[in-house]
Amino acid sequence: xxxxxxxxxxxxxxxxxxxxxxxxxxxxxxxxxxxxxxxxxxxxxxxxxxxxxxxxxxxxxxxxxxxxxxxxxxxxxxxxxxxxxxxxxxxxxxxxxxxxxxxxxxxxxxxxxxxxxxxxxxxxxxxxxxxxxxxxxxxxxxxxxxxxxxxxxxxxxxxxxxxxxxxxxxxxxxxxxxxxxxxxxxxxxxxxxxxxxxxxxxxxxxxxxxxxxxxxxx
Numbered sequence: 001x002x003x004x005x006x007x008x009x010x011x012x013x014x015x016x017x018x019x020x021x022x023x024x025x026x027x028x029x030x031x032x033x034x035x036x037x038x039x040x041x042x043x044x045x046x047x048x049x050x051x052x053x054x055x056x057x058x059x060x061x062x063x064x065x066x067x068x069x070x071x072x073x074x075x076x077x078x079x080x081x082x083x084x085x086x087x088x089x090x091x092x093x094x095x096x097x098x099x100x101x102x103x104x105x106x107x108x109x110x111x112x113x114x115x116x117x118x119x120x121x122x123x124x125x126x127x128x129x130x131x132x133x134x135x136x137x138x139x140x141x142x143x144x145x146x147x148x149x150x151x152x153x154x155x156x157x158x159x160x161x162x163x164x165x166x167x168x169x170x171x172x173x174x175x176x177x178x179x180x181x182x183x184x185x186x187x188x189x190x191x192x193x194x195x196x197x198x199x200x201x202x203x204x205x206x207x208x209x210x211x212x213x214x215x216x217x218x
């Protein structure tokens with residue numbers, strides 16, 4: 001059963017020996033010789049918690065709310081440590097830990113303030129990364145970004161233009177088509193167009209890419 005924090009005069013502020021990655025450094029706060037609550041070192045330092053300081057219930061509630069935001073922010077930062085994320089992805093991650101909507105809103109505001117979350121930049125980076133390592137057509141890129149929760153305007157601004165789409169289609173074909181052993185030209189073209197269609201390229205872009213590919217191959 002979780003202990004309920006209680007007010008009184010602080011008798012000891014003790015650093016926790018184990019630092020959990022998602023929470024960061026924390027301290028245990030003892031009131032009149034008994035453990036009352038734990039809080040992040042950052043929040044404890046910010047509010048000057050020290051032996052002899054009196055805390056009432058309202059102050060403790062405010063400290064714990066701020067501590068909750070600090071823990072939620074740390075979770076979001078750890079989540080961002082693996083790769084860039086959209087706002088929707090971060091929101092989903094925080095909802096998984098059952099953080100309240102006000103906490104999630106404030107965490108996202110803090111991340112925006114330091115430019116750690118920006119759906120426009122996220123969409124642009126996603127498209128550039130796909131184009132470089134695994135070229136895909138605008139249709140499939142749009143679908144992927146929608147699944148990440150990115151809004152329509154940010155998606156449209158990030159999608160390749162016609163020239164980039166054509167170049168991406170050719171690059172996708174170059175990475176794969178030379179492995180095929182198809183002596184029949186019509187069969188090879190059919191397979192190329194079907195392959196590019198699965199990668200999200202339209203028929204026109206796919207056919208043009210095949211023509212360029214064959215010209216380069218000759």
